[in-house]
Amino acid sequence: MSSGARPGELGAFLKARRAALSPATVGLPDSGGRRRVSGLRREEVANLAQISTDMYIRLEQGRSQASAPVLDALARVLHMDDEQRTHMYRLAGRISGRPVRRAAQKAHPRLLRILEDLNTSPAMILGRRMDILAWNPLAAALITDFSAISEKYRNYVVLLFTDPAMRALYVDWEGVARACVAQLCIEAARDPHDTRLSALVGQLSVQDHDFRTWWAARHVPVHGVGTQTLDHPVVGELTLGWDALTSTTSGEQQLVVWSAETGTPSHEKLLMLAS
Template sequence: MPAANDNPLGTYLKDRRTKLDPAAFGIELTRRRTPGLRREEVAQRANVSATWYTWLEQGRGGAPSADVLERIARALMLTDVEREHLFLLGLGRPPDVRYQASEGVSPRLQRVLDALAFSPAVVKTATWDIVAWNRAAAAVLTDYGALPPSQRNALRMVFCDPRVRAAQPDWEHAARFVVGAFRVDVARAGASSQVAELVDELSALSPEFVALWRDNDVRAHGEGVKHLRHPIVGSIAFEYSNFAVDGRPDLSLVIYNPATPADVALVRSLTETRAVALG
């Protein structure tokens, strides 16, 4: 049985360092006794002392700062998941989120959505832009494909789309929840500056939004029950769940599962009717 590793951070740093190709960094391939980059080469790339970096690998350097770990992560060309692991080993917590604009979803994730025939499902960004949806969502929630991409923001739709507002049996309660959950997601993603324009726009358009935004309420958006008032079939109840998309911290998957067999039948009717209309 292998002995316990009492220096997991140093072991991980050495492993990542020895897996790098010196030629990729323009380093002359002189005779080397060990593969990968040397400790002093990593230290130089990270702009830290070679002695201190050596101590860090040896478990003698003390706790590194987040800034130093960021520089080491860049020096070692770590992927996002490798960078997160480095922070967990070095600081016992993941790194601060670096907001990145979404580039859409993979075909595989879209196939997951499409497999949910009668459960409306959407993928949204940290700033609540809807970037993917399934046929049930288009039939029951909103036909997102008929909207320009700039208008597919769930927060904007709650305050600016009369159809979305009419679908809420208790719009004020729903709007308060959405604003609170939106605030949490944006803060967690470090995207406050990215949504400043949207907040300004909604503040100019909706006094109700201004009042709710100033309240500074925060809400969890994990799971719950949602009721919708559909203009064709009437009231539909859903149990919703919000899931993180592994490897894509910028995205979350929201699934609305019909709460009863009667609700399933209503969603099925709307989905099949829309499919026939589209040919």
Template sequence: MDAVPHSPDDSRRRELGAFLRSRRERLSPADIGIASGARRRTPGLRREEVAMIAGVGTTWYTWLEQGRDVRPSVEVLTALCEALRLDAVEKRHLFILAGRQQPEQRTATSEKVDATLLHMLGSLVLQPAYVVGRRWDVLAWNPAAVALFGDYGLLEGDARNIVHLVFTSPHHRRLLVDWEALARVVLASFRAESAKYVGDPDFERLIALMMRSSPEFRDWWPRRDVARRLTGVKHVRHPTAGPMAFEHMSLSIDDGSDMRLIVYTPLPEQNTIAKLKKLLEEKPPERRSA
């Protein structure tokens, strides 16, 4: 008789149970402050010990490890993460297996650009690129970005922020073709991505500054428009090189932060590559980070 194929949900539940069991078995009673007592027949913690720490029933937790059709809530998954001492990567894996959305962390995470990412930035010789943080502050950039947009190293604090630059910098207003349409999309994308940080003092301070500094921001922000991340073709009008065209891409950096790598790839139209080469030859700037 042919075996009944398992559904994707069945497979995910079995994998969830196996993952929980593996995390339980790697812990010792001493890890959680429990006296080991008599010799144990199985490695790690007992199921009832994990259930007790997480505040759930032993039978229910046993079913979860067995891959039965039980649906743990976000709160229960969070408690299991704490009970099993999961790190950030393991927590994310557990929530994915359980089919739940992991709660967003509103607290500020480290936004230090590591050496590997800085090396990658420097290797993008003919691709203007920079790294932004959760609030869209520019954290690092390469020489091509300086040649195209200006030297971020001359800016400090809130002035080195993409939203602030787009709305208050005369240079960016002249540089960006069809500034109003682009600025509206920038603002809508910023609102969508910053929703997880509603009430964050750093965001509130930036928004208050923008409300004072830009009449367009002051007019458009209350409309609460939202949009996806900016991608696609972006046209610029450089003050010395003239019209240029780039393919714009935003890449998430998978390190637990909200940092992103923004890359502009020059297109053949408008003789963009040759123009960018000439800009870099005129004054080759150094790679910089904040």
């Protein structure tokens, strides 16, 4: 077995991708009868990937190792994008690394300078595991007073699942929470030796049924932009665009910025919060 391989998680990921596809999506004819499983059958995936059904079953059950050509075939058959393909390779142990002692996270000075210049847009700097490293006053006014939270618990995903005020803030809380869980899945594949991430996942899996379910689904995010509607206790409902900008000087850190089009009610409400 390749160093760093996690066959059980690879099997769960393949199963989730198989369940997400319909026969029509991969060019198979509709038999017309009721299917006993959602998505594709195991034998259908195996046939399309030109491998034996037994081999594919053993992969899903975590009892076999996949070669690079087999992984390439599965990525094609299961319509994986670049992020999902990379994620699958990591779970198969094709990208591995030795455990390293990580330095304490600190916001990169260049990101901090940009953050300090943002006066009318809420923004924060997120590090590994979506730890909150820095924020501007407007982000605190929009989301929560991060300075009042112990640094140990100053994590965006932890707050989403454990703080009732955070649940109430996001109108589509489930969509936001699912995207954050998916981001953690990518980080876990990138660094399987991150003990703090393992502890965080274990903690939230015990505490929250939704987190446990979505973590097992192994969905992988593909976008770093989007729109969120927030129900703020002071200014009411705002619809904001958000962008997650990855630092080229510190690839593990992101500057997340919320904004609204000038002249819109949401922009006026941001200005009210800023004042």
